Amino acid sequence: MIAMTFFDNPDFISYVRLLGELHRLIQQGRDEGPEGDDLRDRMDAPGERLSREEVVAAKGIAADFYSLVETRDLLPADAPHPDDLVRAVARERESRRFLEALELARRCESVLPPARLAELRATIWQAANEPRIAQMFFEGAARLSRQPLSLKTEP
């Protein structure tokens, strides 16, 4: 299990914040230029100091950002929510075990509508006192809620 102390590591926090900014540029199609290059260069130093466990956590968070723009096969929006899983995410979040909450949220990817999942992730980042990243997920939730869902087809 990953310790929540990662959120107390300034290098981890710095890397994740810059990763969020990078994904904002990626979403806007503006990352392949001087602004993106500069941002990525600034990620080198904090990234170099991360432990393997923190690198793995950062990789998961990077994949989470992509969930704001990707379309994938989904259950219908009115499908039953995996309430137990969502409650478990909330418990971890309220216990300030943010990485565990983010990991649990990834297990909701195939069963939660993307807008609901983005909102769930936003609440985790909000509780982690990372308002800019939370805002990205809240904005993503609003955007995704306006998109038609791709329905999962049964084999």
Next chain:
Amino acid sequence: MPRIYRAMKRAADGLPVVGIQSKELGVREPPNAHADVDVDHQNQVVLNGRGMSVAENWRHLLPHLIPKRLQASGLCADASGSNSLACYTMGAGRFLSGPINASLALALKPNDSYAGNVVPARVVPLAQFQSDVSATRDQWFIDEARDDSNDFF
């Protein structure tokens, strides 16, 4: 010689760009705030484990170093790097601290056994170290394979 991976800018000939900027074949030099090595008063590289960063496999690189086309193609969910980069590799042995050639060595990072630095094998002037690193240019090739190709050992 250990197999090592590094994300670098791709030159027109397909080989990595040699230079002293980030994501080039070489190290950033003092007084660059992000210098990869320390030097003494004679401008010789200090042997303290710092050097050109590499990884055991491209999949172990940080997200911002893996070209994002590998995310789009489904090879790597976290890839967030510039598409001007490519994942290069050289060598064919275990990723362990030790010699790369007569001039260079791999030093694993203390906090991550999947990451390391290419360092001088002995104390040399910084210019010599840069020359030794750039001399490996022809040995690097792009490996962004779907499967882990490190199953040779």
